[in-house]
Amino acid sequence: MNKRDVLQQLVRVRLDDGSHPLADGRIQDVLIEMHGERAHVAILIDENWDGGSPPADAQERLRQAVLAMPGVASVRIVPRPRPRARGVTVPGAAPAPGGGDAPTRTLPEGLQGARFVAVASGKGGVGKSSVSVNLAVALARRGLRVAILDCDIYGFSVPALIGLERSPALDDNRKVIPGHGHGVDVMSMDFFVQNNSPVVWRGPMLGKALRQFLFDTAWHHPDVVVLDLPPGTGDMALDVQQQFPPMDVLIVTTPDPFAARVAERAGSMAVKMGHRVMGVVENMAYRECSGCGRREYLLGRGGGDAVAAALGTQVLARIPMEPPPPGLRTDGLFPPASAAGRAYEELAATVAARLGLNRQDAARPAGRSR
Numbered sequence: 001m002n003k004r005d006v007l008q009q010l011v012r013v014r015l016d017d018g019s020h021p022l023a024d025g026r027i028q029d030v031l032i033e034m035h036g037e038r039a040h041v042a043i044l045i046d047e048n049w050d051g052g053s054p055p056a057d058a059q060e061r062l063r064q065a066v067l068a069m070p071g072v073a074s075v076r077i078v079p080r081p082r083p084r085a086r087g088v089t090v091p092g093a094a095p096a097p098g099g100g101d102a103p104t105r106t107l108p109e110g111l112q113g114a115r116f117v118a119v120a121s122g123k124g125g126v127g128k129s130s131v132s133v134n135l136a137v138a139l140a141r142r143g144l145r146v147a148i149l150d151c152d153i154y155g156f157s158v159p160a161l162i163g164l165e166r167s168p169a170l171d172d173n174r175k176v177i178p179g180h181g182h183g184v185d186v187m188s189m190d191f192f193v194q195n196n197s198p199v200v201w202r203g204p205m206l207g208k209a210l211r212q213f214l215f216d217t218a219w220h221h222p223d224v225v226v227l228d229l230p231p232g233t234g235d236m237a238l239d240v241q242q243q244f245p246p247m248d249v250l251i252v253t254t255p256d257p258f259a260a261r262v263a264e265r266a267g268s269m270a271v272k273m274g275h276r277v278m279g280v281v282e283n284m285a286y287r288e289c290s291g292c293g294r295r296e297y298l299l300g301r302g303g304g305d306a307v308a309a310a311l312g313t314q315v316l317a318r319i320p321m322e323p324p325p326p327g328l329r330t331d332g333l334f335p336p337a338s339a340a341g342r343a344y345e346e347l348a349a350t351v352a353a354r355l356g357l358n359r360q361d362a363a364r365p366a367g368r369s370r
């Protein structure tokens with residue numbers, strides 16, 4: 001029996017509120033002392049679990065889950081303060097597939113304290129990047145410091161959607177200065193690719209690029225980092241999810257039943273990787289007739305609800321289909337007063353509330369404003 005076995009057992013546990021005990025660094029470490037064949041396990045948990053003391057029923061759920069493992073003689077739950085380190089090291093939520101110890105997901109100092117919201121989809125074209133960008137901008141409008149990381153290395157589209165075009169610049173510490181648009185810091189492969197040429201790197205290079213994005217970027221302590229994940233459940237999506245500490249994940253689907261089935265798989269994968277599904281965003285949910293206001297369900301109905309039911313979560317937003325505004329469209333942002341824009345304002349309010357980030361929390365400390 002080793003730490004990985006215990007983490008694997010804990011990955012399966014769901015708490016009463018549907019959340020995952022490994023989310024948000026709630027579980028800090030697992031210590032095992034072997035006495036002959038008998039294992040005595042201590043689970044170190046964050047004493048400030050979700051901003052309060054760890055609920056007794058959650059502690060008991062963890063204890064029972066580990067106690068049920070063969071060879072476990074005792075389980076102690078030990079609340080302790082969250083460690084303060086230069087880089088934030090969160091014990092890996094899920095063991096690396098294929099063995100090895102759970103990955104240690106270390107973050108650079110400039111991302112310390114940030115909450116991560118990953119936007120995932122089962123397949124391309126459902127509007128994952130559109131949701132990432134519009135949500136990020138709506139969160140920034142609420143007064144939060146927001147960064148967006150375009151993790152879709154092959155299919156990057158975030159800068160275009162947010163209306164940014166620039167070459168990377170370095171600061172005095174030779175860190176890459178993120179792009180900045182509509183109140184959001186943006187980091188994307190797009191900044192490093194000439195003339196929209198395709199990225200042809202293989203896996204190891206991609207992993208390196210992501211690490212570089214994280215560690216060689218001059219981050220400014222965002223409150224929230226929105227991650228536009230690669231679509232699907234393949235190696236690329238897996239690699240990215242493994243690099244980050246437990247995150248809240250939004251699953252994007254259209255109302256179409258096929259998109260919904262693959263979206264479910266994306267959600268299940270996120271949970272297996274130790275992340276927590278915050279909810280579902282049904283994009284292109286309907287189209288409102290501009291004359292009579294009647295809703296037309298061009299892509300069918302029920303996809304979002306089906307994904308939410310399968311993942312034990314809720315539909316947090318239904319974003320209508322919205323034709324591009326008249327005139328030359330320079331980005332993929334919906335104006336706040338449009339039907340889609342209003343849906344994003346509501347989604348941002350919900351996400352901020354779920355993260356416990358209200359505007360006062362987000363007030364910028366002196367010297368940090370940009």
Ligand SMILES: Nc1ncnc2c1ncn2[C@@H]1O[C@H](COP(=O)(O)OP(=O)(O)OP(=O)(O)O)[C@@H](O)[C@H]1O
Nearest residue numbers: 124125126127128129130155231284320321322332
């Ligand atoms: N609610 C909407 N109404 C109208 N157009 C939309 C809506 N959502 C997204 N789109 C448009 O659909 C197209 C695909 O969206 P997007 O690039 O966000 O999809 P994606 O899921 O990220 O795709 P991929 O993973 O292949 O990059 C874009 O042109 C985007 O502007």
